[in-house]
Amino acid sequence: MSDTQTRRPSSLMLAASALGLSLTAPLAMANEAAERLTERLDPLESYQATFEQQILDGSGERLQDARGEMWLSRPGMLRWEVEAPYMQTVVSDGDDVYLYDPDLEQVTVQAMDDRVSHTPALLLSGRVSDLTKSFDVEYEEDSGDDVFTLVPTTPDTLFEQLQMVFDGEMLSELWMTDSTGQRTAITFSNAELNGDIDDERFEFDIPDGTDVIREDQR
Numbered sequence: 001m002s003d004t005q006t007r008r009p010s011s012l013m014l015a016a017s018a019l020g021l022s023l024t025a026p027l028a029m030a031n032e033a034a035e036r037l038t039e040r041l042d043p044l045e046s047y048q049a050t051f052e053q054q055i056l057d058g059s060g061e062r063l064q065d066a067r068g069e070m071w072l073s074r075p076g077m078l079r080w081e082v083e084a085p086y087m088q089t090v091v092s093d094g095d096d097v098y099l100y101d102p103d104l105e106q107v108t109v110q111a112m113d114d115r116v117s118h119t120p121a122l123l124l125s126g127r128v129s130d131l132t133k134s135f136d137v138e139y140e141e142d143s144g145d146d147v148f149t150l151v152p153t154t155p156d157t158l159f160e161q162l163q164m165v166f167d168g169e170m171l172s173e174l175w176m177t178d179s180t181g182q183r184t185a186i187t188f189s190n191a192e193l194n195g196d197i198d199d200e201r202f203e204f205d206i207p208d209g210t211d212v213i214r215e216d217q218r
């Protein structure tokens with residue numbers, strides 16, 4: 001990942017703080033940012049890509065790397081497969097989310113409640129109107145990329161800030177920052193927008209002999 005990408009979160013926070021100098025501009029700019037994000041996400045019906053994921057501590061030190069493939073289809077369907085260093089699969093069929101760890105022979109099943117659906121990858125497969133209601137949205141252009149910063153309006157979320165980076169119409173990066181300052185950086189490649197994805201991709205059959213943990217809160 002480039003130095004520019006590594007520095008992006010801090011530069012965006014500085015830009016956001018600068019908006020506080022004006023009493024009238026922030027609301028207008030926030031509305032414009034939400035509209036821009038809606039224009040980016042509305043045409044997205046399906047998306048598939050390979051990804052590389054890094055977890056960084058508050059000082060930027062790399063803690064963990066992973067890579068894999070992902071597929072999503074609106075509304076609410078996602079498959080996220082981590083291939084290395086350890087295999088793991090997350091599947092959402094629109095009603096439930098399955099987190100499968102083959103090494104542990106364990107799958108956790110959760111209902112698609114608000115907290116689960118507000119994880120970064122599932123946000124992309126949700127309704128745009130729900131997204132813009134649940135987050136304050138800011139926008140800036142950075143080195144030709146369109147960068148959207150989303151801050152949750154409620155405390156019951158898994159992150160304090162999420163950044164979506166678009167290269168043209170294509171989503172190229174996701175950045176997530178949690179309350180400890182730890183950041184997750186996901187970069188996408190070989191992406192395909194609105195291609196055909198078989199619905200079976202979003203079905204999960206629990207393997208025989210797998211321990212099942214159900215966390216259904218509906």
